[in-house]
Amino acid sequence: MSSDGSHLSFDRCPINVDRKRLRAFHQRLQQEVVTASFGCLLTHDKRLQQLNRDFLGHDYPTDVLSFPSGDGGNLGEMAISLERAAEQAAQYGHTMETEIEILMLHGALHLSGMDHETDKGAMARRESSWRKKLGLPHGLIRRARA
Secondary structure, eight states: OTTTOOEEEEEOOOOTTOOOOOOOOHHIIIIIOOSSSEEEEEEHHHHHHHEEEIIIHHHHHHHHEEOOOOOOSSEEEEEEEEHHHHHHHHTTTHHHHHHHHHHHHHHHEEEHTTTTTTTTTTHHHHHHHHHHHTTOOOOOOHHHHH
């Protein structure tokens, strides 16, 4: 972890995942998209289920969870399920790294204070714009609406 709280951590990460690519993407999100540091944990379904249950009262795994800090210098933390990422990558026909990048972008926008459930499309528009700039396929908000 860096002195500003920025980190990308891998917990039981499959050996074939391109960690260097994901670290570079994490850095790019911090520099270009949210212009602040944040932490990201790539972990497993059981951990996401535990976090979802403990913090949100939902006893099931999910693909990405964001925990904003409320501090402008460090936006907070997110956790991404590697199992969900692998399943969604297969479902949508792209690599696991691409799916993790989609999830990381979505989580970073939540950490920056955006909420697609209450903002009348502002987060969806921003996510769409950044997906195009970053060369990513359809994101979570668009999938949910399809």
